[in-house]
Amino acid sequence: DAEITQSPRHKITETGRQVTLACHQTWNHNNMFWYRQDLGHGLRLIHYSYGVQDTNKGEVSDGYSVSRSNTEDLPLTLESAASSQTSVYFCASSSGADTQYFGPGTRLTVL
């Protein structure tokens, strides 16, 4: 069965370190998204990609970057982690014809 996976599921890091969160989908979807979920804010879009070599900034992109070298993967990088980036991160993918399918999430703590 097609799926979307994220790794690691939990991560603790220190302020100032670079962190990369992985997202892998086997749906063969062109569109991939990264969200963060914080209490009281719901899901907020960080970055998204409509295909290989395409990346776009979302609502809360400062301090984050993505790259898309193939259809299956969209890694999210925190260049210099800050405590304000402590959150739960969700990756999603879609074909564009219907809804987005979400991964299980990565819980990131920045100390």
Add this chain to the structure above:
Amino acid sequence: QKEVEQDPGPLSVPEGAIVSLNCTYSNSAFQYFMWYRQYSRKGPELLMYTYSSGNKEDGRFTAQVDKSSKYISLFIRDSQPSDSATYLCAMSRYNNNDMRFGAGTRLTVKP
């Protein structure tokens, strides 16, 4: 003002009750409306998907969209303890690549 407003609750009801969950929005350009269910420490999963105004029913779940009032609702009939989760409303303008989410309502159904 947020584009999508959703009462975070929490909402607690007895088993068998009818549950009403609601969202309001400010952007009249939204055309696609969705409800996601999110169990604790899991990713959101699509529950209902509607286009434009009207009602849609799927088993015990009914989604209503009133574009004139910028108001959407999700009704759960004969609620079950397994319905205990956070319910997120979401909406988009052109397709499912530009979704905006509500903050989510946490629902508990007590046996």
